[in-house]
Amino acid sequence: MTLYRARTADTPGNPFTGAALRADDDAGLLVRGGVIAERGPFAPVRSRHPAEPVVDLRDGLLIPGLVDTHVHYPQLRAIGGLGMPLLDWLEECALPEEARLADTAYARTVAAEFTRALADAGTTSALVFGAHFAPAVDELFTAARDTGLRITAGLVVSDRELRPGLRTTPGRGYDEGRALAERWHGTGRLRYAVTPRFALSCGEEMLAACHSLHADVPGSLFTTHINENPAEITRVRALTGTGYLDSYDRHGLIGKDSVLAHNVHAPDAELDVLAATGAAVSHCPASNSALGSGLFPLARHVARGIPVALGSDVGAGSGLSLFKEGLQAYFVQRLQGGAGQPLAPEHLLYLATTAGARALGLGDLTGDLSAGKRFDAAWIRPLPGTPLDIGLRHAQNPESAVARLFAQATPHDVAAVWVDGDPVKAPS
DSSP: OEEEEEEEEEOSSOGGGTOOOEEEEEEEEEEETTEEEEEEEHHHHHHHOTTSOEEEOTTSEEEEOEEEEEEEGGGGGGTTOOSOOHHHHIIIIIHHHHHGGGSHHHHHHHHHHHHHHHHHTTEEEEEEEOOSSHHHHHHHHHHHHHHTOEEEEEOEEOOSSSOGGGOOOHHHHHHHHHHHHHHHTTSTTEEEEEEEOOGGGOOHHHHHHHHHHHHHSTTOEEEEEESOOHHHHHHHHHHHSSOHHHHHHTTTOOSTTEEEEEOOSOOHHHHHHHHHHTOEEEEOHHHHHHTTOOOOOHHHHHHTTOOEEEOOOTTTSSOSOHHHHHHHHHHHHHHTGGGSOOOOHHHHHHHHTHHHHHHTTOTTTSSSOOTTSBOOEEEEOOOTTSHHHHHHHTOSSHHHHHHHHHHHOOGGGEEEEEETTEEEEOOO
16 A cells, blocks of 8 residues: 555536535545545544555645547647648648558557657546557557556548548458457456547448447447538538438437547537437547637537537647646637636646546546545646746645646646556656
């Protein structure tokens, strides 16, 4: 057992329904076998466990591990392609890079870079868009296992619209996905996600195959894109003759284990379906801004009780830090004036941690620092004398400290990260 002594902040309750930020200036977290066995003020916890080793983290801020609900592993090296809308960006930046992962050795290098970068950013759990090539997805799972992260991912499938080298057939997509799931789903901290790229690139037979795979892999997730860009939405309707959500829903793919990225241009009728089914939405504000996709209608989602969490959407997003995504989410809502959803610091922390864990079906394991949860945590300790260090030391209250965290923190401020109590980024 190890007793961690720390200044902590987390959100075990939902601030969108009235819960407050939970913060302690001197908390004791007793960790046994990767689980927080006891939590409370440090002094009484220590008195009950006087012989256990103490790790003192009070010169920083300990928060739950961050949870990224939408990120593309093949696009790590494509970050920074600015000045284009979605479909042009895909053609000129993302898809050429994704095609390179047909080379398994190249994919292995990218997978190692990607998982290391996630850990360095304080991300302990992520729902990852894999590659269009099964061996490349195998490399992602291998790197995730070796890094120790809690990763859900899968083979990306498409059978139209994209360049031929990125297409597959429904039968092959099913067979390769099933083989990957049999090898990795439920192994350690890894799970499988059925991942059609988007309705634009997936015909009816492909989506039917996705439904079959999802049904045949119990506990798998379903993830894809929806309603990101007006030009994309128009093309989807022309190809399918229906709305974006219905192209998935009519194949039985929308439910509590579904995470849909973007939903910037969301019709009310589709929001009602999401609310009724319990599907979650991954909000990717930096990507939406970079591609000019639009301002996410968070208030309309919150009003219906639709689960929303944050995604970095690398590589259209500008990096893997969910602190940056939280700040961008705050900006996006401010820019909408009265139509925006007011966001306080506790909302930002919730969106980056607890909400993500719940969206990924991991809420019983992680997302906050309560007793009984796995010790998935990030220790934020900026360099002495930096603006964030000064801000944290002089914050008037816990809410102010969390606000400064989202306003200024970068991966360079993440001093240590644990998953299941194991250090995936050792304290520096």
